[in-house]
Amino acid sequence: KIRRRNRTIASCLSCRQRKLKCDKQVPCGNCQRFQRDCLYIAPALDTAAQQKLAEIKDRLGDLEETLERDVARRAAANSGSERSTVVPKIEAEDDDYDGLSAEDEQDPEPSPLGMFDQVYDNDADDGLMDLGIQLGKLRMSDRVGGLVRPKMSDELNAKLRSASHKSQNLYCQRHGYTDSNASWQPGTASQDAFLSPGPDFIVPSSNLFFPDPVTAYFLPPRHVADRLVAQYLNAVHPVARLVHQPSFERQYNLFWSNLSNGTITPAPIQAILFAAMFSAAVSLSGDAAASFSDMSKHLLVDRLREMTEFMLSRANLLRTTKVDTMQAFIMYMLPLCRTEISRAHSALVGTAIRLAQCMGLHRDGTTFGLSPVDTHVRRLIWYQICYLDVRTCEATGPRPQIRKDEFDTKLPLNVNDTDLLLPSPPTEDLPYWTDMTLSKLKFECFELIRQLWVDMQRMDQKKLTLTSILNRIKKFRATTEAKYSLLVQGNTPKQILAKQMYRASSNRALVVILQRYAVGTNYPMPERLRKLLTEACMGTVEAGIAMETRQELLPWAWYRGAILQYHAAVLLVFEVYSRPEMPEAARIWSSLDWVFETPPQSSPLEKAEGIIMTLRDRLEKYHSVRKLRAT
The missing domain is CATH 4.10.240.10 (Zn(2)-C6 fungal-type DNA-binding domain)
Structure with missing residues (x-):
């Protein structure tokens, strides 16, 4: 002793x-x-306390000696591998993610191949759109899951075993293939096709800031405008809510009344109405647009976009202090920032953030004694800006600009729009499904993603551990499910959409954190975390597919790209390729076949090899043009 x-x-x-x-x-x-x-x-300390303290110290010393001996045995068994100091802690995890002690200073090292920032050579081709490459329904750029992976093609190549030549692979034949010393070979997908923007891409115009006189003031006929506004309220308003519906309908009717009387409606109000019609046109299918308009969908979208930009410039966007102008600007941005986002979109979101802060939208309306409707609209605008900040950060980087401690604007209340017009409007969330439930759930999920970006930086600085972040996600899921489970237990289309949106977002939070430990690390991912990541990837991809394919959710399928990308599907390809006999293989392939549009006659091995080879070749081509530098 x-x-x-x-x-x-x-x-x-x-x-x-x-x-x-x-x-x-x-x-x-x-x-x-x-x-x-x-x-x-x-x-x-009295004698008894001193004796108890001495006993505790002795027991602590015994535990430390036992731990040291255990670590030494594992190190010897693994031939000196450095993993011995990390793996035991991770593999000891239970379902509560408690295997890694939050007080422990040693933590798994993330892959050095995933970075927050990127650098390009000066001779890069800026004429190429910075949207990345397209493969099936997957759009992948410099950033994969929000992180820059300049050696992604090498990572893909390292995953391949003795793969057959790509000219013999049915998947490569379907999507086109290259030889290292030859130009592109004929196939169903050409070089320009996978590098070119897809149908969801809408490029913003400089007319927002440097307006050109429009050749003709375009206003759809009243019956077309009525259909567009109805489409906005049905297909856009539930998922991209930015207006107080009774107030918006009054503005719309007043606009036509002023038009018949020869009175000019203020430019900010016109900007809101044109932005709503523009969003509605984006959400339409081609056949639906042709059913009530003599214009094609593409032309209708283009003309309404031009008019929205013209009205925003007329409303003096860059020096405005009017909430209506900012509301119209964000309504214009939401349909732009979906699946395909360029740096032009990111720059506009940065402008919106600074304008909103200069207008005080980062301060809650109750601080200034504003009316319930005005406070509600300001909250909607601010949290849609927060969403756009996270979405463009994931697509173009580098990090979210808005920080949690820099604003006090509260989340919108879970109330119906009509409740805010009552003599005594509610001041707390209502305990049932309302007009706001879906949007509020979306805002809360994206605020979690914002916090995770901050947590990843703190984890790199050794200020947080992996387990503490996983426990944060677990706590969020438990709190959110307890809060919303009764609200979404029905089977209306919007409640089904809310369930799928939450499933996609909550699982994506795990993918955001764990993807850094899955590929390109110096040691295999621990089994417990691998299973957790695989389940999260499956949940994310399946929820995205449901939002696009379920019949009752088709009115909002146009907005799927704003909620999630299919980057998690790449991790699933790696998983089924390295473990083809895994129990979940059939379930995974049912999703991958849809995402990557695989030929049904191919075997799972051939499909996996084809996806990896095609993705590798396209990324090599894209990176060779973009001149992305790797450390």
């Missing part, structure tokens, strides 16, 4: 255990720097 002198201890317990010099402050410098609990032992 160790002899103890029981002298007065002036240092804090943490410094004493680590044999560090303590400055005896409260808290001391060491504890403050490493964010530890700074505890001092009371100077006057």
Whole structure:
């Protein structure tokens, strides 16, 4: 037994255990720097307390010796592998993600191949759209899952085993293939096709800031405008809510009344109405547009976009202080920022953030004594800007601009629009499904994603552990499910959409964190985390497919790209390729066949190899033009 002198201890317990010099402050410098609990032992302990403390220290010493022996045995068994100090902690996890102690300073190292920032050579081709490549329904650019992976083609190549030549692969034949020393070979997909923008891409115009006189003022006939507004309220308003519906309908009727009387409607109000019709046109199918308009969908979208931009410039967008103008600007941005996002979109979102902050939208309306409707609209605008900030960050980087501690605007209340017009409007969330439930659930999920971006940086700085972040996600899911489970338990189309949107977003939160440990690391991913990531990827992809294919959700299928991309499908391809006999293989392939449009006659191995080879070749071509530098 160790002899103890029981002298007065002036240092804090943490410094004493680590044999560090303590400055005896409260808290001391060491504890403050490493964010530890700074505890001092009371100077006057009675005999019983001293004996108990000595026993605790002895038991702690025994545990430390046992742990050291266990680590040494594992190190010897693994021939000196450095994994021995990390893997035991991860593999000991239970279903509560408690295997990694939040107090432990050692944490799994993420892949060095995934970065937050990117650098390009000066001779890069800026004439090429920065949208990346298209493969099936997957759009992939410099960023994969929000992180830059400049060596993604090498990572894909490393995954391939003794694959057959791509000219013999049915998937490669269907999507086109290349030889290293030859130009592109004929196939059903050409070089320009997979590098070119898809049908969802809408490029913004400089007319927002440097307006050109429009050749003709375009206003759809009243019957076309009525159909577009009805389409907006049915297909756009539920998923991209930005207006108070009774107020919006009054503005629309007043616009036509002013037109018949020869009165000019203010430019901000016209901008809102044209932005609503533009969004509605984007959400239409080609056949639906032709059913009530003599224009094609493409032409209708283009003309309404031009008119929206013209009205925003007339409303003095860059120097406005009017909430209506900002509302119209964000209504214009939401249909632009979906599946395919360029840096032009990201720059516009950055402009919107600064304009909104200059207008005070980051401060809650109750602070200024505004009416319930005005407060509600300001909250909608601000949280749609927060969503756009996260969405463009994932697509073009580098990080979200808005920080949680820089605004106090509250989430919109879970109320119906008509409730805000009552003599005593509600001041708390209503405990049932309302007009706002779907949008509020979306806002809360994207605020979690925003926090995870901050947490990843803190984790790289050794200020957070992986387990603490996983527990944050688990706590969010438990809280959200307890809050919304009764609200979405029905089977109306909007409630089904809310369930799928939550499933996609909550699983994507796990993918955002765990993807860094799946590919390109120095050691295999621990089995517990691998299963967790695989389940999250399956949930994300399946929810996205449901939002696009379920009959009752078709009115909102146009907005799927704004909620999630299919980047998680790439991880699933790696999984079924390396573990073809896994129990979930059939379930995974049912999703991958839809995402990557695989030929049904191919075997799973051939399909996986074809996807990896085609993706590798297209990324090599894209990176060779973009000149993305790798460290």
